[in-house]
Amino acid sequence: MWVEALKVISLMLLASIKMLVSVPAVLLSGYAPFVNFLILFSGGSLGVLVFYFFGGSLVQLIAHRFKSKDKKRIFSWSSRLTVKVKRSWGIIGIAFITPMMISIPIGSIIAYNYFRDDRKTLPALFISVAFWSALATIFGKFFI
Numbered sequence: 001m002w003v004e005a006l007k008v009i010s011l012m013l014l015a016s017i018k019m020l021v022s023v024p025a026v027l028l029s030g031y032a033p034f035v036n037f038l039i040l041f042s043g044g045s046l047g048v049l050v051f052y053f054f055g056g057s058l059v060q061l062i063a064h065r066f067k068s069k070d071k072k073r074i075f076s077w078s079s080r081l082t083v084k085v086k087r088s089w090g091i092i093g094i095a096f097i098t099p100m101m102i103s104i105p106i107g108s109i110i111a112y113n114y115f116r117d118d119r120k121t122l123p124a125l126f127i128s129v130a131f132w133s134a135l136a137t138i139f140g141k142f143f144i
Contacts, residue, residue, distance in 0.1 A: 008039060015043025016050065019099040019132060027140035037137040044129035047104040052122065055105055056112030082110055091115045095124035099132040 011029060014022040019040065026036050082102075085093040091111065098107025108125065115121040 011039050012043030012046065015040050016047025016104060018103045019044050019129070019136075023136040023140065024144070027136070027144045033137050033141050036140065037133050040133035040136060041130055044099055044104060044133060045126055048098075048108050048122070048125045048129060051105040051108035052112050052125070055109040056116065059109055059113065086110075086114055091118055091121050091124050095121075095128040096131075098125060099129050104129075 007029065011022060011026050014025060022040065022043065026039050029036075029039075031039070082094075085097060089096070091114075094107060094111050094114070098104060098111070102110075111121050111125060
């Protein structure tokens, strides 16, 4: 019993950090499809909550503490993608790409930094996690 509980908790923790990596592990664990969905969804939702509130506050604290002057901004492909999605799609786009394309911690922190005053932010992130969890469970049932 303890082994199964630890197995589920470890799968949930993996899903809370990087859902794309956790999908094969959850699907190969041998649980029923609905249980696979619950593991992916609850782990992803836990990650969204933790990193949205604590990660966003931590980034603000670090930015305030180590504020530098006259530092030139460096743009990478990921920061360009984030700005492009933010401008064209808003919170819906950020929420959509968060679980699978970028990790849940990074997406939650980005959502907190750009959309913390919008009431749709957390529900959009949860709906996105539910969508990707269901999609992964459905495709996994047919392909694994």
